[in-house]
Amino acid sequence: MASVTLEHVKKIYDKNVVAVHDFNLEIKDKEFVVFVGPSGCGKSTTLRMIAGLEDISDGILKIDDRVVNDVEPKDRDIAMVFQNYALYPHITVYENLAFSLRLRKMDKEEIHRRVIQAADILGITEYLGRKPKALSGGQRQRVAIGRAIVRNAKVFLMDEPLSNLDAKLRNQMRAEIILLRKRVNTTFVYVTHDQTEAMTLGDRIVVMKDGYIQQVGTPQEVFDTPVNLFVAGFIGSPQMNFLKAHLVKEDSGYAVELLGSKIALNEDQNQVLAQKGIGSKDIILGVRPEHTTVLFDSTQNAIECTIDVNEMMGSELHLHLSSKNGDRIIVRLPTVDLTKEQRSSLAYGNKLYITFPAKVVHLFDPETEASLING
Numbered sequence: 001m002a003s004v005t006l007e008h009v010k011k012i013y014d015k016n017v018v019a020v021h022d023f024n025l026e027i028k029d030k031e032f033v034v035f036v037g038p039s040g041c042g043k044s045t046t047l048r049m050i051a052g053l054e055d056i057s058d059g060i061l062k063i064d065d066r067v068v069n070d071v072e073p074k075d076r077d078i079a080m081v082f083q084n085y086a087l088y089p090h091i092t093v094y095e096n097l098a099f100s101l102r103l104r105k106m107d108k109e110e111i112h113r114r115v116i117q118a119a120d121i122l123g124i125t126e127y128l129g130r131k132p133k134a135l136s137g138g139q140r141q142r143v144a145i146g147r148a149i150v151r152n153a154k155v156f157l158m159d160e161p162l163s164n165l166d167a168k169l170r171n172q173m174r175a176e177i178i179l180l181r182k183r184v185n186t187t188f189v190y191v192t193h194d195q196t197e198a199m200t201l202g203d204r205i206v207v208m209k210d211g212y213i214q215q216v217g218t219p220q221e222v223f224d225t226p227v228n229l230f231v232a233g234f235i236g237s238p239q240m241n242f243l244k245a246h247l248v249k250e251d252s253g254y255a256v257e258l259l260g261s262k263i264a265l266n267e268d269q270n271q272v273l274a275q276k277g278i279g280s281k282d283i284i285l286g287v288r289p290e291h292t293t294v295l296f297d298s299t300q301n302a303i304e305c306t307i308d309v310n311e312m313m314g315s316e317l318h319l320h321l322s323s324k325n326g327d328r329i330i331v332r333l334p335t336v337d338l339t340k341e342q343r344s345s346l347a348y349g350n351k352l353y354i355t356f357p358a359k360v361v362h363l364f365d366p367e368t369e370a371s372l373i374n375g
């Protein structure tokens with residue numbers, strides 16, 4: 001069992017490529033932390049520094065209270081699972097699992113016990129005699145995870161372990177990783193570019209961009225209170241809508257004006273804005289597709305839109321709308337309560353009206369892109 005601490009960790013590759021800037025994070029014992037962000041944001045580099053596969057250019061890395069910057073990977077008590085499985089093709093699954101233990105000159109019976117146990121945990125016992133090429137992608141990935149399990153490592157590192165699997169298998173393996181985590185009950189650091197994976201697996205998620213941490217929090221915190229435009233747009237699917245709007249400060253409190261509509265902000269929002277001394281200004285308003293109220297008739301204060309695309313997703317519709325100003329807005333509309341007439345009215349070119357209550361709106365500064373409320 002172990003905690004992992006990164007203090008001002010930095011990575012500069014040759015030719016002065018700064019892949020990771022000033023990374024600060026304390027991963028608690030038995031915590032499941034996910035690094036998430038677009039390709040190239042420094043996730044793998046950070047993970048590889050924890051594993052000892054990359055030198056740390058600056059800063060301190062600790063496992064428990066021990067500084068491990070200069071400790072060899074094999075002496076860090078860490079196990080890593082890679083996206084491409086990295087299995088040895090010419091030996092059996094059993095030998096793949098046993099390999100690292102044999103290198104350590106572990107007692108034969110102990111090796112056997114651990115291999116059998118890992119195979120059992122992962123449901124691959126019947127494949128122990130096969131070679132990797134005789135396995136499916138999902139089975140290979142289980143063997144790769146098994147190689148980490150047999151080590152009884154203090155920390156599990158996983159770099160996009162599900163990226164090579166098809167969508168259905170990925171969902172299944174994601175659930176299996178949640179179960180695996182319960183069984184091995186150790187510290188996990190998991191890298192993915194997929195926000196759904198991050199949200200479903202992480203106790204906490206670390207959202208990264210361009211080598212910088214953007215936000216650290218529980219999935220719920222990051223979803224509910226994104227600190228900037230990037231996090232707001234990256235977490236959640238379909239992504240949050242962003243609209244040009246104007247914040248107005250009045251005697252009675254703050255309100256947001258956009259597209260002929262006016263939304264009075266609530267008490268909490270008023271309090272934060274007043275405390276920060278924010279005056280009337282242009283803002284970017286964010287609202288999630290699932291938080292938009294759809295109206296079939298014009299009412300006072302509703303925003304008029306035109307339907308561009310109606311995507312039928314089964315239990316809900318994804319409507320792509322455009323405002324009078326040409327803003328693009330996506331809304332999610334559950335189908336269960338729609339009448340036949342309503343459904344048929346949701347066709348290309350028809351008008352639709354939307355509103356949103358104050359509690360679902362996010363407010364961002366157009367210049368700094370920071371949230372005016374969160375962080």
Ligand SMILES: Nc1ncnc2c1ncn2[C@@H]1O[C@H](COP(=O)(O)OP(=O)(O)O)[C@@H](O)[C@H]1O
Nearest residue numbers: 013014017019038039040041042043044045046
């Ligand atoms: N060995 C390397 N040498 C030089 N630059 C690298 C090397 N590995 C990664 N990079 C660069 O560092 C940045 C972060 O890469 P990486 O950590 O692989 O991102 P991610 O895993 O988030 O996709 C990228 O700009 C990438 O091009």
Ligand SMILES: [Mg+2]
Nearest residue numbers: 040043044045
């Ligand atoms: Mg990567």
